Amino acid sequence: MEQLIIKSDATLLTGIKKMDEIKRKLLIVYHDNIFFSLLTIGDIQRAILKNVDIATTSIYDQLKQKHIDVCYVGEPEESIRQKMLLLRCEFMPILNINNELERVVFWEDYFDSEQIESTTFTSLAEIPVIIMAGGKGERLQPITNILPKPLIPMGKKPIVQIIMENFRKYGATRIIMSVNYKSEMIKFYFDSLKERDYIIEYVHEEKPLGTAGSLSLIKDKVKSTFFISNCDIIINHNYPEMLEYHRTQGNAITAIAAMKFYSIPYGTFEVGENGRLISILEKPEHSYMINTGMYIMEPFVLDYINENEHIHITDLIEKVNAEIGKVGVYPINSSSWIDIGNWKEYNKVSNIF
Numbered sequence: 585m586e587q588l589i590i591k592s593d594a595t596l597l598t599g600i601k602k603m604d605e606i607k608r609k610l611l612i613v614y615h616d617n618i619f620f621s622l623l624t625i626g627d628i629q630r631a632i633l634k635n636v637d638i639a640t641t642s643i644y645d646q647l648k649q650k651h652i653d654v655c656y657v658g659e660p661e662e663s664i665r666q667k668m669l670l671l672r673c674e675f676m677p678i679l680n681i682n683n684e685l686e687r688v689v690f691w692e693d694y695f696d697s698e699q700i701e702s703t704t705f706t707s708l709a710e711i712p713v714i715i716m717a718g719g720k721g722e723r724l725q726p727i728t729n730i731l732p733k734p735l736i737p738m739g740k741k742p743i744v745q746i747i748m749e750n751f752r753k754y755g756a757t758r759i760i761m762s763v764n765y766k767s768e769m770i771k772f773y774f775d776s777l778k779e780r781d782y783i784i785e786y787v788h789e790e791k792p793l794g795t796a797g798s799l800s801l802i803k804d805k806v807k808s809t810f811f812i813s814n815c816d817i818i819i820n821h822n823y824p825e826m827l828e829y830h831r832t833q834g835n836a837i838t839a840i841a842a843m844k845f846y847s848i849p850y851g852t853f854e855v856g857e858n859g860r861l862i863s864i865l866e867k868p869e870h871s872y873m874i875n876t877g878m879y880i881m882e883p884f885v886l887d888y889i890n891e892n893e894h895i896h897i898t899d900l901i902e903k904v905n906a907e908i909g910k911v912g913v914y915p916i917n918s919s920s921w922i923d924i925g926n927w928k929e930y931n932k933v934s935n936i937f
Contacts, residue, residue: 588606591615595639600917623646623647627647628917632915638871657681675691707824711758713758714812717815718763719733724736724930732766734815734816735773738933759782763786787801787802795896797889808883809880812881816923829912837881837905837912839876842916843918847870873915888903
């Protein structure tokens with residue numbers, strides 16, 4: 585229970601770093617050594633989208649007007665269960681009449697741990713999912729000399745199957761894979777699966793077209809908003825929430841970004857003209873939004889790609905943004921993003937699986 589608690593005078597930046605550290609998206613906030621509120625990853629996301637400085641803004645200032653639902657000692661277990669199901673919360677604090685924390689009930693005490701994100705009213709049943717799986721995976725040689733990168737195992741399943749099943753949790757049933765390198769092996773694997781309740785269509789990239797060029801091959805196949813995912817990343821976040829943000833903002837493209845924080849373990853000088861000292865920063869910290877390799881797009885974006893054009897997805901994003909300015913970025917915490925694009929990351933993540 586102690587690791588879930590954070591003080592209200594801590595910054596939002598400290599909050600998201602703690603979430604990453606303990607692999608949670610919810611924290612219990614104490615103010616004057618007593619229960620005060622709950623900090624969610626959504627609170628931090630909304631602050632970032634409003635350009636709030638999370639490095640200086642306190643959790644107290646962010647949450648002081650927030651209404652929260654909690655449970656109290658003596659409340660029936662079924663009532664607690666139903667409230668958790670309605671709120672889709674990772675855990676529920678149980679307070680006494682003095683607002684002191686007595687215990688914590690976790691989602692997995694009542695439900696399958698896999699269900700927390702998918703118990704949502706929004707379904708992706710009508711949303712196509714495009715998986716970019718045509719690359720050679722050169723950073724993962726020599727294993728990719730034998731296996732195509734999408735079939736590299738993560739535990740008992742290849743990574744691309746995990747990606748598909750993550751989307752399936754939210755109702756998605758239509759997968760379109762852009763393939764090239766060792767495409768026969770990919771098709772054979774999925775044709776051999778006996779239990780698969782989603783449809784897979786393939787488009788074949790005859791020559792390397794960059795990270796977005798093969799999207800021109802799906803112009804006649806996609807008529808609605810769609811997701812795009814690289815074949816070597818896993819995003820453990822609520823996909824319908826991403827879609828809701830994309831639609832609410834009226835975006836043509838929404839890029840999913842992981843928030844990363846880097847510290848310099850030294851004091852640094854800010855220097856002006858003629859080497860004149862301006863200020864000293866002790867162990868400064870910098871934050872960045874990292875491109876995860878997942879996107880949400882509107883179908884008209886495909887008209888910006890010419891047939892057989894070699895174009896990277898970052899170039900496509902900049903092109904669309906320059907012309908219509910409707911590109912958004914949806915932040916997630918870094919622990920929700922798994923990338924196996926190189927051996928160091930693959931070995932680390934493979935051990936987890």
